[in-house]
Amino acid sequence: MANHHLFVWQRSISIVAAAAFGFMAGFSLTVDKSISRRALQTIALPLGESNQNTADSQALTAQSNQQFTQLVAQLMEAEKATRLNPPVPAQYKGKTINDIPLGTGEKVIALTFDDGPWPKTTNEILYILNKNNIKATFFFIGRNVQTFPHLAKLVAEHGHAVGNHSWSHPYHQHSPAAAAQQIDRTTELIYKLTGIKTTMFRPPGGHLKNGLVAYAHSKKYVNVMWSADSKDYAVSSPRLLKNVLNQSSPGGIVLMHDGGGNRMGTVYALPEMINQLRKQGYKFVTVPELMEMREKELQANKG
Ligand SMILES: [Zn+2]
Secondary structure: OHHHHHHHHHHHHHHHHHHHHHHHOOOOOOOOOOHHHHHHHHHHHHHHOHHHHHHHHHHHHHHHHHHHHHHHHHHHHHHHHHHHOOOOOHHHOOOEEOOOOOOOOOOEEEEEEEEEOOOOHHHHHHHHHHHOOOOOEEEEOHHHHHHOHHHHHHHHHOOOEEEEOOOOOOOOOOOHHHHHHHHHHHHHHHHHHHOOOOOEEOOHHHOOOOOHHHHHHHOOOEEEOOOEEOOOOOOOHHHHHHHHHHHOOOOEEEEEEOOOOOOHHHHHHHHHHHHHHHHOOOEEOOHHHHHHHHHHHHHHHHO
């Protein structure tokens, strides 16, 4: 989905550029496409008159340059926030997904990694994903983010999607207040460190009925399960590779782990997994991208 990211970036740049022209010409910020031409025509006028009162004009220019710089900084911040937090389509808010097959049957698949960030293995996985130009989705445990904040930042800086996997990975029953502690605290810390305000949750151990998913749903998180379980916490590299290849499907979500124990088996299996899936024609997407693709498809079918 490199194209998608490029598109978002280009769109953002053009919004910033249009806003800049609008500001310089004294227009308020607007997405009116005709603004650039009008702006160019208007800018020429004050410059021509500037000889009459140079001091005033310079003061005005300095002031307007400063305001302009501030405006661009604000717009860049807003653009970054939008890029890091793609909105969850309404149909998935407060719902549980296992996979999202597209109507076209397009071979896209989402690799997901739970229980990190974790020393060594998170880095190794980032290296392999980067080398293969793949974006994946990481479900962080809050207390691991607290212990390894630099790794959490690194995952986000590499452009991967990030979800919430609770604060301490508990399995027992939770009251709404206890569930809020597990989920809110994790989301807040991820946001503080990475700027990502995640609206994706994955329950520890896949437990659906201990109060965590109920709370996540009430807060409109999409509960992200999986359609292919590597069982990488229990089996060797060849076996986990086989598990994923046997269960892979278009629109599928693959469960793996980058943390919570020795995950070198996952690291060893990953390059061959990517190879084999690519040979079968699969393209790799993040979970938010998968949701967005399906949403666009539904919108197009409506229109
Ligand atoms: Zn887990």
